[in-house]
Amino acid sequence: MNRPLDQTDWRIIAALQEDGRLSFNQLGRRVNLSAPAVAERVRRLEESGVIAGYQARIDPVRAGLPLTAFVQLRCALTKCLLKTTNSDEFPEVVEVHKLSGNWCSMLKVRVASMPHLEGLLERIGTHGEMNSHVVLSTQYEGRAVEPPPTDPQLASRSEGWRR
Amino acid sequence: MNRPLDQTDWRIIAALQEDGRLSFNQLGRRVNLSAPAVAERVRRLEESGVIAGYQARIDPVRAGLPLTAFVQLRCALTKCLLKTTNSDEFPEVVEVHKLSGNWCSMLKVRVASMPHLEGLLERIGTHGEMNSHVVLSTQYEGRAVEPPPTDPQLASRSEGWRR
């Protein structure tokens, strides 16, 4: 329903992922556009949902949640975590994805301590078989999304089977 | 090195995770504080690193990256992805975590298409054994971090072995 994003849009997106509080003046300077022009583009990006919002990035370690873990879940179908619980029951769960493959879902959780993690896993475990991975360190997270490649080679790679 | 976060700090953190562009006026209204008071607290939170920055949330689907996948990697020690490559080589990789357990790292990747994913996995695969999980749908992501529980029961759970 929308025009594809051009290069300038992507420069705006990059700048706002770096600093979401840039004014239209500052932003315009970075992308070589006047303030009104950039304001109009940002308005479009927000309206079309490309920009879904703005948020402060909280460092979980300094906020008292130094432990991160990934939890894979193979739900018992009748009591799938995704359906039977509202998310308020598990504020520690900051991400939930439904997966293809053997495991039906992938959670990312933030906790304050090992006992906290242990207790959380016990509560989650009632929903099905479980597999957890404790994060030792995080190289990066919430990295800026970049424009997809336009490389025609890439688009044609799957054509190999035709010949 | 810093005072622990009080309840007001957490209300500020919650508000700024919801809307990172709130002015001190609006923010103050939400947490029942005057603008100067809230400005001082935010300054402290930024300085101490609890607030690590502000960023626009980009919807990867609308931005042309509708596919997300998790990739677990068991690196060949000599050519570990974490050490041998700079992150610019893999703009599709938006998260990198080092893990305990069998798999040495967990990546989250965003791609434009299946051929794109296939090509990326081939490139990543040169760094070691690999295990990938395609995300079918995402319930939520980048959920607001909440204050850790103060529940004493939780902190004492690990004492069970003493008796």
Add this chain to the structure above:
DNA sequence: CGTGAAAACACATGCAC
């Protein structure tokens, strides 16, 4: 550590081009 009001500043917005 908080308030409230006033000052200086920067910003978003509209319009002519």
Add this chain to the structure above:
DNA sequence: GTGCATGTGTTTTCACG
């Protein structure tokens, strides 16, 4: 798309509790 004028909202400072 630009550049500028305008009015509004903001940040910031300060005296005070």
